[in-house]
Amino acid sequence: MRLKAVRERIDRACEQVDRDPAEVTLIAVSKTHPVEAIQALYDEGVRNFGENRLQEAGPKIEALPGDIVWHFIGHLQSNKAKRIAQLFNVVQTLCQPRQLDELVKAERSVDGLIEINIANEAQKSGLSTEDLDGYLLQVLNCPYVQFQGLMTVGPAVSDPEQMRPFFGNLRKMNERIGGKWLSMGMSGDMEVAIQEGSTHIRVGTALFGRR
Numbered sequence: 001m002r003l004k005a006v007r008e009r010i011d012r013a014c015e016q017v018d019r020d021p022a023e024v025t026l027i028a029v030s031k032t033h034p035v036e037a038i039q040a041l042y043d044e045g046v047r048n049f050g051e052n053r054l055q056e057a058g059p060k061i062e063a064l065p066g067d068i069v070w071h072f073i074g075h076l077q078s079n080k081a082k083r084i085a086q087l088f089n090v091v092q093t094l095c096q097p098r099q100l101d102e103l104v105k106a107e108r109s110v111d112g113l114i115e116i117n118i119a120n121e122a123q124k125s126g127l128s129t130e131d132l133d134g135y136l137l138q139v140l141n142c143p144y145v146q147f148q149g150l151m152t153v154g155p156a157v158s159d160p161e162q163m164r165p166f167f168g169n170l171r172k173m174n175e176r177i178g179g180k181w182l183s184m185g186m187s188g189d190m191e192v193a194i195q196e197g198s199t200h201i202r203v204g205t206a207l208f209g210r211r
């Protein structure tokens, strides 16, 4: 039911800007939700899931089908990075050199996205815009990490329209550096994100209900 509603939202947003819905990957953010809820969405065809805590995700990943693409979307602590690279397929929250040093120790290839603190918020994780070029070189030189593009969470806003300039800036930044994937948009603002070029939306509440 919820999945159908989300797919309709994706389709409508794509239609408005003449995009093919097949260009938008739906990542079901399953943090705090049990294995059964994930399996139910898997049975409906969802194959991309996002988790933000290693401790919680580990047992779930081991219990669920092996063809799931797991996205790590939480704060990437260096001391957990090796284990994260062993379990996850995509690490969306790269923002520090030390994380890279630890990720490679898994000797397992992962797709990597750089997280950008798009509104330069003091308490937020993610790389500030001016540090992107230097850090990108380090990511590109990192073995086992396949750079795919940029990700942002963005500031909390009351009206999703307020996200449009931030999403638009991230897209331009991603185009400038040759990123292919653009991970932006959540339950409240996926339409604006898709209209601004998102290729990966991370949706929790709209798929699973309240956490």
Ligand SMILES: *Cc1c(COP(=O)(O)O)cnc(C)c1O
Pocket (backbone or CB within 6 Å): 029, 031, 052, 073, 074, 153, 186, 187, 188, 202, 203, 204, 205, 206
């Ligand atoms: C929890 C979370 C989401 C999903 O948020 P919803 O508003 O529940 O859709 C997306 N991205 C990140 C990084 C998250 O931590």
